[in-house]
Amino acid sequence: MTPPVVAIDALEKSFGDYPTKRVLRGVNLSIPPGTVLGLLGQNGSGKSTLLKCSLGLLRPTAGSVTVLGDDSWNLSAGVKARLGYVPQEAVTYPWMRVRQVIAYTAAFYPTWNQRLVDELCQRWRLPLEERVGPLSVGQLQSLAIVLALGHEPELLMLDEPVAGLDPSARREFLRTILEIVDNPRRTIMFSTHITSDLERVANRVAILKDGRIAYYGELDELKDRVKRLRIAAAHDLPQSFKIPGALRCEVAGAVATVSVNDFDEQLADHLRTAWSADVTVHDLNLEEIFVEMHAAGSPTLAVTR
Ligand SMILES: Nc1ncnc2c1ncn2[C@@H]1O[C@H](COP(=O)(O)OP(=O)(O)OP(=O)(O)O)[C@@H](O)[C@H]1O
Numbered sequence: 135m136t137p138p139v140v141a142i143d144a145l146e147k148s149f150g151d152y153p154t155k156r157v158l159r160g161v162n163l164s165i166p167p168g169t170v171l172g173l174l175g176q177n178g179s180g181k182s183t184l185l186k187c188s189l190g191l192l193r194p195t196a197g198s199v200t201v202l203g204d205d206s207w208n209l210s211a212g213v214k215a216r217l218g219y220v221p222q223e224a225v226t227y228p229w230m231r232v233r234q235v236i237a238y239t240a241a242f243y244p245t246w247n248q249r250l251v252d253e254l255c256q257r258w259r260l261p262l263e264e265r266v267g268p269l270s271v272g273q274l275q276s277l278a279i280v281l282a283l284g285h286e287p288e289l290l291m292l293d294e295p296v297a298g299l300d301p302s303a304r305r306e307f308l309r310t311i312l313e314i315v316d317n318p319r320r321t322i323m324f325s326t327h328i329t330s331d332l333e334r335v336a337n338r339v340a341i342l343k344d345g346r347i348a349y350y351g352e353l354d355e356l357k358d359r360v361k362r363l364r365i366a367a368a369h370d371l372p373q374s375f376k377i378p379g380a381l382r383c384e385v386a387g388a389v390a391t392v393s394v395n396d397f398d399e400q401l402a403d404h405l406r407t408a409w410s411a412d413v414t415v416h417d418l419n420l421e422e423i424f425v426e427m428h429a430a431g432s433p434t435l436a437v438t439r
Contacts, residue, residue, distance in 0.1 A: 137203070139289055139321040140165040140188055144197035146345075147183050157183050159345030160197070165338075168318040170311070172332035172353075173325040174424055175342030181325035182222055184342065185291050188323070189219055202289060215243065218287030222294050224278030228267030232260055232277060236284070243285035251284045257306055271298035279307065283314065290314075292324035296331060304331065311335050329420040339420070341427060348427060353420065360423045361397040361415050365390040368410040377401075382429040393418075393426040 140163065147158040157180040165171055175181045186192040188199045190206040199206035204213045227235055236255075240246040255262060258276040261269075269277065275298040282290060296304045312335055314320060326332050332339065332353075339356060341349040349356055360381070365371070367388045375385050381393040394401065402413045418426065 136167055138164040138200075139167050139169070139202060140323065141200040142184075142188065142197070143199070145184070145187060145194055145199060146196040147180070147187055147192060148195045156345060158187070158195075161342075161345070161347055163340060163347060163350055165321060165323065167321055169338050170322045170336045171324070171338045171340055172336035173323060173340050173342065174327075174329070174332065174420075175325075176428060179342045180345060181342060182293050185219075185293050185323065185325065189217065189291060215245075215285070216288040218282035218285065218290040220275075220278045220282045220290075220292045220295050222297070224274050226266045226274065226277060226281075228265065230266055231263055232266060232269075233262040235266055235277065236262075236281065239281045240284060245285050247284060247286050250286070251280055254280045254283065254310065257310070258303060272300060272303055275299060276303065276307075279310075283310075286314075288320060290320070290322045290324075292322065294325055294327070296326065296328060304328075308335050329424060333420050341424070343427065356423060357417065357420075359397055360393065360395050360418055360426065362418055362422075362426075363390075363392045363394060363397075363402065363405070364414045364416065365392065365405055365409060366412040366414075371409065377405075381426045393429070395427075 142161050142163040145158050145161040146156070149155045149157060161184060173181050173184065183192060187194050188201060188206055190209045193207055201209065202213045202216055204210050227238070230238065236251060240248065258280070260273065260276055260280065266274070266277070275295065279292070279295060296307055299307060308331060311322065336353060338351060339349065339353050340347055370388050371385050371390050373385060375390055376383060377392050377394060379394070379396060381395055383390060383392045397415070402415055405411055405413050
């Protein structure tokens with residue numbers, strides 16, 4: 135079996151001594167080559183922390199991360215050369231011109247693909263002769279992405295790569311991602327809040343909730359499992375009406391609207407019979423699933439694969 139590109143084992147990360155902020159509370163993930171993983175989670179859920187622990191930029195409090203065979207806290211130069219990273223706040227050299235930053239970065243990598251870099255700069259209309267300092271947020275982000283792609287990394291980690299991009303630049307960026315992942319040896323992990331983008335490019339999704347992975351698996355499978363049911367019963371339903379493990383349940387008279395995380399047809403049939411109800415099943419998009427998973431009082435999911 136091909137070893138995972140990233141193997142995260144019981145990872146914990148806390149900040150501060152008193153009070154200690156426990157951000158990651160036991161994260162397990164095994165990411166095979168060729169995966170495009172979209173990482174979702176509410177603000178402050180620990181997405182950047184997870185990426186930084188994976189890159190050896192933060193030391194795990196407990197547990198471990200193995201990246202391309204190396205422990206993330208002791209990455210060899212050889213493994214570092216196979217990684218690309220775009221942090222949430224791209225750091226570059228404000229006094230240099232764009233062309234100079236590119237040349238400076240290229241000098242570190244024997245595998246630098248200048249043709250790819252030239253093409254991306256043209257596509258994203260990066261002003262090569264301008265200084266980096268006054269570039270807009272979106273231009274800086276585009277530049278950071280170009281710099282991270284130039285050496286054609288095997289593993290690319292992107293922390294909210296499209297947050298500063300306008301819709302057309304986002305589209306271009308996603309197109310590029312789709313092109314570069316047309317290579318089974320390349321793996322991408324990216325965090326985002328834009329679920330529609332994630333749906334377009336990711337083949338797997340990981341959802342961080344309460345310091346753990348609430349779901350990790352294929353997007354289609356998640357959509358098959360999380361459904362919203364409208365249950366229209368013959369008589370008023372009791373206020374205590376509940377479906378065990380439901381993410382959210384609202385009852386109004388004879389109608390209940392319930393989001394479930396482990397749907398199967400048997401459940402719908404059971405509800406039809408038990409409540410003499412008309413049960414309709416609605417598909418949810420990723421954004422709706424995310425909102426349901428984070429509804430007040432929703433249980434921690436048992437859908438991790
Ligand atoms: N160096 C640090 N020192 C103390 N606390 C930190 C540090 N880095 C992160 N945190 C805390 O860890 C928590 C998770 O932060 P993180 O940036 O990983 O979340 P995130 O999911 O990426 O958030 P967002 O979606 O808003 O970017 C936050 O409460 C943050 O304040």
